[in-house]
Amino acid sequence: xxxxxxxxxxxxxxxxxxxxxxFKDLMCDVVLxxxxxxxxxxxxxxxxxxxxxxxxxxxxxxxxxxxxxxxNHNELVKRMHEEGIQxxxxxxxxxxxxx
Numbered sequence: 131x132x133x134x135x136x137x138x139x140x141x142x143x144x145x146x147x148x149x150x151x152x153f154k155d156l157m158c159d160v161v162l163x164x165x166x167x168x169x170x171x172x173x174x175x176x177x178x179x180x181x182x183x184x185x186x187x188x189x190x191x192x193x194x195x196x197x198x199x200x201x202n203h204n205e206l207v208k209r210m211h212e213e214g215i216q217x218x219x220x221x222x223x224x225x226x227x228x229x
Contacts, residue, residue, distance in 0.1 A: 139196060142189040149189075153182040 138146040156179045163172035210216075 137190045137193055139189070139193050142192065146186060146189050149182045149185045153179055153186070156182065 132150050134143050134147050134150070156175050160172045160175045160179065163169075163175060
């Protein structure tokens with residue numbers, strides 16, 4: 131079972147859940163269509179499955195990139211602290227662009 135909370139950003143979770151359920155339903159449809167020798171319809175469902183999979187992959191990549199950014203950010207803040215650099219001083223110089 132796909133862990134929606136682990137692999138997707140909060141703002142994408144509802145959409146990811148819908149895409150995931152859609153993908154699973156389409157997968158079942160494909161099997162039924164193949165079993166009934168409706169290959170053209172099965173191919174169409176496979177295209178829809180691929181679209182859902184691409185959407186899931188895109189949303190998951192956003193989560194991975196955000197997590198990577200936060201890890202790098204936290205490591206930088208830790209190193210700055212170890213070196214005696216005050217993050218608040220940088221924020222006062224560079225503004226709220228710093229998180």
